[in-house]
Amino acid sequence: LALKLEPTAEKWLTEILAAQRATLRDHPLLLFVGPEGGFTTEEQAAFLTAGIQSARIAKYILRVETAALTACALAQTFFAV
DSSP: OEEEEOTTOSSBHHHHHHHTHHHHTTSOOEEEEOOTTOOOHHHHHHHHHHTOEEEBOOSSOOOHHHHHHHHHHHHHHHHHO
16 A cells, blocks of 8 residues: 655555554555655645555654654554554
8 A cells, every 4th residue: 555645645654554554454555655745736636546545644744854853653553553
C-alpha cells in the first residue's frame, strides 16, 4: 500500500490503515512525504497515474521532518495493537 501525505486529503491516515489492516499484515506500507512547498505538478501527475491515494495526518500543515515522524509513529502505533 502506497500513500502520499497531503494536508488537504479527505481521508485520514488512520482511517485508511484501519480499512487496509488485513492487507497490511502481509504487505509493506510506503508513505510519501513531500517537501515543505508540496509535491510538484509532475510528482502529483505521477501519483495519480500510479493510483496512489492521499492521506492526512494532522489538522495543520507540518514541517517535513515532523510529518515523516508523525506518519511513522501513527503507523507503528496503529499496528502495535
